[in-house]
Amino acid sequence: MESPTDIVVLTDEQVQELMTPKESLSVLEQAFRDLGTGKGVTRPRSRTYVGTRRPGAVYQFVCMDGGSSELGYFGLRLLSHLRYYPGDGGSSRAATVTSEGKKRFAGLVLVFDLEDGALVGLLPNSTLSRLRVGATSALAARYLARPDSTVLGIIGSGPQAVGHAVALAPHYPLRQITVYSPNPEHRHRFAQQVTEKTRVNVVAVERAREGAACDILITATNAIGPVYDPQWIQPGTCVISINQHEVPQSMNQRADLVVVKGKQRGLNFASDEVGTTPEMEADAGADWEAYPDLADLVTGKAVGRTAPEQITLFRNNEGLGLVFAAIGAHVCQIARERGIGHRIPRDWFLVERSG
Numbered sequence: 423m424e425s426p427t428d429i430v431v432l433t434d435e436q437v438q439e440l441m442t443p444k445e446s447l448s449v450l451e452q453a454f455r456d457l458g459t460g461k462g463v464t465r466p467r468s469r470t471y472v473g474t475r476r477p478g479a480v481y482q483f484v485c486m487d488g489g490s491s492e493l494g495y496f497g498l499r500l501l502s503h504l505r506y507y508p509g510d511g512g513s514s515r516a517a518t519v520t521s522e523g524k525k526r527f528a529g530l531v532l533v534f535d536l537e538d539g540a541l542v543g544l545l546p547n548s549t550l551s552r553l554r555v556g557a558t559s560a561l562a563a564r565y566l567a568r569p570d571s572t573v574l575g576i577i578g579s580g581p582q583a584v585g586h587a588v589a590l591a592p593h594y595p596l597r598q599i600t601v602y603s604p605n606p607e608h609r610h611r612f613a614q615q616v617t618e619k620t621r622v623n624v625v626a627v628e629r630a631r632e633g634a635a636c637d638i639l640i641t642a643t644n645a646i647g648p649v650y651d652p653q654w655i656q657p658g659t660c661v662i663s664i665n666q667h668e669v670p671q672s673m674n675q676r677a678d679l680v681v682v683k684g685k686q687r688g689l690n691f692a693s694d695e696v697g698t699t700p701e702m703e704a705d706a707g708a709d710w711e712a713y714p715d716l717a718d719l720v721t722g723k724a725v726g727r728t729a730p731e732q733i734t735l736f737r738n739n740e741g742l743g744l745v746f747a748a749i750g751a752h753v754c755q756i757a758r759e760r761g762i763g764h765r766i767p768r769d770w771f772l773v774e775r776s777g
Contacts, residue, residue: 426535426542426758426768427767427768428765428766428767428768429541429542429543429544429765429766429767429768429770429771430542430543430544430545430754430757430758430763430764430765431543431544431545431763431764431765431766432543432544432545432546432753432754432757432762432763432764433546433763434546434548434549436757436762436763437545437546437549437550437753438549439762440753440756440757440760440762441549441550441553441749441752441753441756443553443556443557443560443585443588443589443592444592445752446553446554446556446557446589446749447557447560447561447589449557449748449749449752450554450557450558450561450745450748450749451561451720452492452493452748453490453493453744453745453747453748454561454716454717454720454721455717455720455721456490456491456492456493456744457490457717457742457744458717458718458720458721458723459721461490461491461492462488462489462490462491462492462493462744463488463489463490463744464486464487464488464684464686464742464743464744464745465486465487465488465743466486466686466687466688466689466740467484467485467486467686467688467689467740467741467742467743468484468485468486468688468689468690468691469482469483469484469688469689469690469691469701469702470482470483470484470690470691470692471505471690471691471692471693471696471699471702472692472693472696473693473695473696474504476504478506478507479504479505479506480504480505480506480507480696480699481502481503481504481505482501482502482503482504482505483500483501483502484499484500484501484502484741485498485499485500485501486498486499486741486742486743486746487499487743487746487747488742488743488744488745488746488747489534489536489743489744489747490744490747490748491536493536493744493747493748493751494535494536494537494751495533495534495535495536495542495747495748495750495751496533496534496536496747497531497532497533497534497743497744497746497747497748497750497751498531498532498534498743498746499529499530499531499532499547499551499741499743499746500528500529500530500531500532500547501527501528501529501547502527502528502529503518503526503527503528503529504518505518505699506518507646507699507700527547529546529547529548529551530544530545530546530547531543531544531545531546531547531550531746531750532544532545532750533545533747533750533751533754540768540771540772541768541771542751542754542768543750543751543753543754545750545753545754548581550746550749550750550753552581552582552585553585553589553749554745554746554749555582555585555586555664555738556582556585556586556588556589556590557589557749558683558716558738558745559586559589559590559640559662559664559736559738560586560589560590560593561716561720562662562681562683562716562719562736562738563590563593563638563660563662563736564593564726565681565719565726565727566660566662566679566681566726566727566734566736567594567637567638567660567727567734568637568658568660568727568730569594570594570595571594571595571596571637571638571660572594572595572596572597572598572637573596573597573598573599573600573635573636573637573638574587574590574591574594574596574598574599574600574622574636574637574638574640575599575600575601575602575633575634575635575636575638575639575640576599576600576601576602576612576633576639576640576641576642577601577602577603577630577633577634577639577640577641577642577643577649577650577668578601578603578640578641578642578643578649579601579603579605579608579609579611579612580608580642580643580644582642582664583601583612583640583642583643584612584615584616584619585642586640586642586662586664587599587616587619587620587624587640588616588619588620590638590640591620591622592620594637594638596620596622597622597623598622598623598624598625599616599620599622599623599624599625600624600625600626600627600632600633600635600636601613601616601624601625601626601627601633602626602627602628602629602630602632602633603626606626606628609626609627610626612624612626613625613626630649630650630654631650631651631654634650634654634655635654635656636659637658637659637660638659638660638661638662639655639659639660639661639662640662640663640664641661641662641663641664641665641668641669642664642665643665643668644665645665645667645668646667646700647667648667648668648669648670648671649668650668650670651670652670652672652673652675652676653676655673655676655733656733657731657732657733658730658731658732658733659733659734660727660733660734660735660736661673661677661733661734661735661736662735662736662738663735663736663737663738664738666704666708666737666739667700667701667704669735669737673735674735676733676735677733677734677735678732678733678734679726679727679732679733679734679735680713680734680735680737681713681714681715681716681718681719681724681726681734681735681736681737682710682713682714682715682716682736682737682739682740683715683716683736683737683738683739683740683742684710684715684716684739684740684742685710685711685713685715686710686740687705687708687710688705688708688740690702690705708739710737710739710740713737716736
């Protein structure tokens with residue numbers, strides 16, 4: 423197929439229109455298969471920190487990349503924002519902020535054509551990230567959760583929590599979704615929104631322990647400390663976390679089977695004035711090589727749940743550049759077919775080699 427001569431540029435609203443959780447799941451399954459069979463590659467996630475003049479705020483830059491020969495594309499995900507860690511060591515939450523005090527960030531996904539190396543897509547990160555995290559968890563649950571699961575519990579009420587509910591609900595005979603968030607307004611808003619999106623009864627509960635009484639437990643928070651007690655987890659439960667700080671240290675021992683998204687440990691760099699952050703401390707203690715990863719499950723190199731009473735844990739631990747390449751390329755292809763998005767010449771971003 424002839425390479426395009428222009429670059430697709432999309433808004434976040436257009437990405438929402440073009441991509442569904444169901445499509446994301448199919449695309450990601452192939453991406454993890456490529457990774458497991460050696461046709462794909464992904465570079466460890468890198469986080470860099472620099473001090474700022476804003477009190478309590480640290481600048482954070484995140485990047486990850488990857489691609490596959492089967493896919494035909496390579497992707498680079500960039501994230502630029504400020505991180506604010508409230509409190510003095512006993513703090514429990516982190517928030518993304520801008521100079522205006524709003525919870526916003528600059529996130530981009532760049533898609534490159536493997537045939538000629540040129541840039542073919544420039545996309546916002548927000549919806550893509552929510553889709554890929556939810557779809558990754560749904561893919562893992564296919565191997566780790568009981569097919570007859572009827573109660574989905576969620577600790578957290580933000581966009582990622584909503585995305586997970588929407589991604590998992592169609593695949594199980596759910597009679598109820600429970601949600602816990604420290605903020606009553608947030609959890610009730612989540613209940614209303616997710617009931618409309620999934621057509622499943624959503625109940626807002628007042629204690630995290632109530633949310634953990636379920637068949638599949640999702641923790642999707644911005645906490646920088648554990649959000650549940652491993653002893654709350656009953657036999658047969660599948661637990662899925664998207665933030666490593668949420669998981670109690672002893673949960674790995676409580677689970678009969680632990681699977682991670684990726685075995686590579688993230689890279690961290692910080693100026694002297696920053697010192698260390700909770701994310702850096704978590705990475706320093708990570709030992710992902712000790713566990714099978716999602717690519718191992720998809721390719722049959724590892725076995726998932728083998729008994730109904732097993733407690734399984736999926737640590738959606740690392741952002742993978744290959745995943746952004748797969749979803750980003752798919753969105754660009756659909757946009758071209760439907761004539762959606764803005765177009766700019768590829769030549770704007772190509773230069774002549776010297777020598």
